[in-house]
Amino acid sequence: xxxxxxxxxxxxxxxxxxxxxxxxxxxxxxxxxxxxxxxxxxxxxxxxxxxxxxxxxxxxxxxxxxxxxxxxxxxxxxxxxxxxxxxxxxxxxxxxxxxxxxxxxxxxxxxxxxxxxxxxxxxxxxxxxxx
Amino acid sequence: xxxxxxxxxxxxxxxxxxxxxxxxxxxxxxxxxxxxxxxxxxxxxxxxxxxxxxxxxxxxxxxxxxxxxxxxxxxxxxxxxxxxxxxxxxxxxxxxxxxxxxxxxxxxxxxxxxxxxxxxxxxxxxxxxxxxxxxxxxxxxxxxxxxxxxxxxxxxxxxxxxxxxxxxxxxxxxxxxxxxxxxxxxxxxxxxxxxxxxxxxxxxxxxxxxxx
Ligand SMILES: [Mg+2]
Numbered sequence: 001x002x003x004x005x006x007x008x009x010x011x012x013x014x015x016x017x018x019x020x021x022x023x024x025x026x027x028x029x030x031x032x033x034x035x036x037x038x039x040x041x042x043x044x045x046x047x048x049x050x051x052x053x054x055x056x057x058x059x060x061x062x063x064x065x066x067x068x069x070x071x072x073x074x075x076x077x078x079x080x081x082x083x084x085x086x087x088x089x090x091x092x093x094x095x096x097x098x099x100x101x102x103x104x105x106x107x108x109x110x111x112x113x114x115x116x117x118x119x120x121x122x123x124x125x126x127x128x129x130x131x
Numbered sequence: 132x133x134x135x136x137x138x139x140x141x142x143x144x145x146x147x148x149x150x151x152x153x154x155x156x157x158x159x160x161x162x163x164x165x166x167x168x169x170x171x172x173x174x175x176x177x178x179x180x181x182x183x184x185x186x187x188x189x190x191x192x193x194x195x196x197x198x199x200x201x202x203x204x205x206x207x208x209x210x211x212x213x214x215x216x217x218x219x220x221x222x223x224x225x226x227x228x229x230x231x232x233x234x235x236x237x238x239x240x241x242x243x244x245x246x247x248x249x250x251x252x253x254x255x256x257x258x259x260x261x262x263x264x265x266x267x268x269x270x271x272x273x274x275x276x277x278x279x280x281x282x283x284x285x286x287x288x289x290x291x292x293x294x295x296x297x298x299x300x301x302x303x304x305x306x307x308x309x310x311x312x313x314x315x316x317x318x319x320x321x322x323x324x325x326x327x328x329x330x331x332x333x334x335x336x337x338x339x340x341x342x343x
Contacts, residue, residue, distance in 0.1 A: 043172065043208025046216070047201075069308045070210035073251060077204060077213035 002108040002117040003030035003056030006101050007049055007066040007075055011036035017098050021105035029109050030056035044070050046077035053082060053090055061089035061114035063104050065121060067097045091118050099124035132282040132339070134232040136192050140184050142338045143199055147177030149334040150327065157330075160323040164310040168209055169323040176207035176215070191230050196223030196240070210308055211324060214248050214261065221247035234282040238273060245269050252307060259305040259317065264296035264325040268332055283340035290336045293329040300325045 004021065008014040014035025021031055034052035037043045053062050066072050072092070079087050091114060093100055100121035107120035134142070150157070150173045157170030180202050187195050200219030204212050225243035226236050245265045254260040256267075268289035275285035300322035305311045310322070 037208040038205070039175075041168075041175075041208050042166070043168070044212075045205055045208065046213055047205040070213070073210050073213045077217065077251070081204075 001029055001058070001111065002060045002104075002114050003032070003053075003058060003062040004101060004104050004108060004117075005049065005052045005056060005062060005064045006031070006033045006035070006097065007044060007052075007064060007071045008033075008035040008097060009042045009044055009067060009071060011040070013067065013097070017101050020098065021101045024102060025105045025109040029105060030058065030062075031105060032056045044074035046074040046081060049075055049078035050081045053078060054086065057086050057089070059089075060108075061091070063108075063114065063117050063121060064090065064092045065095055065097050065100045065104065066092065089114065093118045093121035095121040096125055099127060132232075132234050132237070134192075134237070134339070136190065136195055136230050137188075139192050139195055139232065140187065142335060143195075144181060144184065145338050146331050146334045147174075147181050149330050150174055150177050153327075153330055157323050157327055160321060160326055163320045164305060164313055164317045165323060166209070166309050169211060169327065172207045172209045172211055173215075173327055176203045176212065179203075179206040191228045192232055192236075193223045193227045193229065196220070196226065199223075210252070211327070214251055214324070217247040217251045218244035234276060234285075237282050238276055238285075241269055241272065254307050257303060258307045259300045259303050259310065259322045259325070260307050261322075261324040261328040263300050263303075263322065264293040264328040264332075267296045268293040268328075283336060286332065286336035286339055290329070290333045293325075293332050297321050297325045297329045 006014045006017045014033035018031050018033040032052035032055050034049040037045050056062055064075050066075050075092055103124040104117050104121040107117045154170035154174040158167055161167050161169035180199050183202050196219050200216045204216030221243040222240035225240045254262045256262055271292035272285045272289035275288045305317040310317045
């Protein structure tokens, strides 16, 4: 299964989003949260993100979802810090965090590929909530 | 000039001291157009650096700069972490295993640092970021060095250009980071990142001319 990493400025947002995704998926789905800083502030830490990616990295690859500004910068930094053989199977989805994470998790649990899981996360942007 | 590895560490300590002194000021600037953490984040990062420096005694300049960069990446918390972290790491790669830096090394390191920030932040001049202070500073420094000036004097010219760059950020709209959410409301405020970049260059210039 494709691993999923949820990056947020807030540890609570990252953990909470992970729980929402887990509600709809089997427990063996590789999901990790990387939110906030090591000392409990709001913010992001490239080395925490790097560790989260490595904790869920397998042969099927990893999709990373990030929230605001520096979450993307720190994720790009984390990618550079990864060993090349891990990095080549990690992609950053351009997706809304919560909806994207749930969509990606469901898609991954169905055994879809890295490209398909990323696309599902990104398509979540177009889901209409109010009709 | 020349700058030994030990002096390089003292210069980094001086930068940390400047950022500590300006913690409230930088945070106040960031509270006007950002998430009110820039001063706190930079001070946190350089405190962590300060704690690492004793272990680096006897190491070459490249190792020192790269370690400073990695420490900032893992402790700052905001966008400044990967940005300044990348800057120090690229500067470290530029000087390699040298133990004493000359003027040319310094210019090369600065250029690599600024290029690193540009690539990481995908920012150009006029976006209201660190680049608005750093790029004009680098151009001024390079020009002075080419004209045969000492590193300290060249950096002083760079500091003046950076200060003008900070002033310039007051009149423009933020196109990067949290401040870009504010659109036109970001006009009238100077950019906190450009300000910390100016303060760092200013401290380096003061250190190199023996005033700090
Ligand atoms: Mg901030």
